[in-house]
Amino acid sequence: MSKTVDFYYDYISLASYFGFMRLTELCRKTGATINYKPMLLGGVFKANGNTSPLTVPAKWEWMKKDFARHAEYYGIPYQLNPHFVFSTVSVMRGAFWALSEGRIEDYNRAMFTAAWADGKDLSSADVISEVLSDAGFDATVVMEAMTHPENKQALIQATEAAVERGVFGAPTLFVDDEIYFGQDRLGWVERALL
Template identity: 35%
Template sequence: MAGKFEFYFDYISPFSYVANAAVQQISARTGADIVIKPMFLGVVMQATDNRPPGMVPAKGAYMMKDLQRCTTRYGLDFRMNPYFPMVSTRNLLRATCGLDNDPTEQKRFMDACFQHMWASPTPLKPDDDDSVRAMCEQEGFDFRQIQELAQASASKDAMKANTDSAIARGAFGAPTFFVGDDMFFGHDRLDYVEEALKAQA
């Protein structure tokens, strides 16, 4: 088996944090390539008239319990980010797009962003330069380079294209996955992603 599947995500989504671990297991089992698609979730939700679970009290209460279950299943540390959801992840997403010419470094940056957003005792505030600088210094990234990538026209265009394509293809939240034209929403649908990959083989 091999093939590929697309992983649309935003660092603001704690379930994308879970998915980032889960997709690695899918890729290891199937040999499929993961196509990284950083998208700006706020625009997707606005375009589809969706609301974050935390904005609905009953959903918010359930989400906290569910996140504990999900992170425990995948062996992940978890701390609720106190800045969620009222922060912008645009620059981190753009920088991630800008690293696409070096997949190893792109993956390392993704892992760092997710870890510092959702597991660090000093939570990342993604729209605060001092907070991002501290993460970069701790993880061995050049903060100035990350800033430059975030402001590069090519990075901005790539993130916008990912966001626009997600909306056009029917996405309404994160994480969202595609195997060909088939869409799967939520990390808990990755078993269906794996079945779709097997069907393509």
Template identity: 45%
Template structure:
């Protein structure tokens, strides 16, 4: 036990939200340490030729129903965001800039909740401001943070690094070199933690 799980996510992914809600229980059952790694899903799609399921109407309808089923099964409050899709570039830069800050997890909680629990248009700075100010990130601080060159470079490097590791969507998990895609594969993540591959 006590292994590490890398959790690669984007706030714009409803499956990432469901996984994010379930990850603490996974850690509690297995003793694993969760490493939260923001990446830009739009950059992943561009680099890999992948696209959002919402881009295919039939698949999008199915996915919405399936996500609702998973949320009900796991007791997670989940609502489709009427403003979807939302460009998450600034949101992911915010996560990247705060990753070593004590407010990082509170930021992730607040943004995921405002995206999928009590949906707001987080592409609108006026809608985002009260969400992040409630956890101690002032709007002016956030604007400066997401324009910092080092933050931009770190998110770009994280996204490119994910592609190099085979990532094509979100959420993606790594247990050592084993990759698992999707919130519906978390049983396999847990299995890998309990019975590590030889």
């Protein structure tokens, strides 16, 4: 019987981008399925008293180099987004629309690629609309869905549920009830799936 990986993420998280790009391949290889768990990383940080790596300059300088190494090693398209830090509230709400429509993987790929391969500002409505259209979505429909109260509430509730489960950053992955934090722990995730 194939296993499932719960994948908690936010498009603001560069590590989530690398995790997404590698996890989709890993699940194809192992036959596992991904249960996508969009959340708002800022809300998770606030609830846990955690802060962004940006607040520790030496750590951030190291992370930028480390991400570049990962991108080169795994052949993942990457550039440090010139608009970072950008707001992802709208596009994270849109993820709940994509989940309800069965289009979450395409939506995730479009948003992660826009942010971390193409360097686009996901806090701009015009940019979001363009990204959606380019990815084959009806931008008007999705942009409207981002304003619906049920999608706003879904993001709040999902973020609270993530914190209750023990999530403190992104990406966080669960196989069964075992937690794995960070895109650099996918080797352990793979072992848990075999």
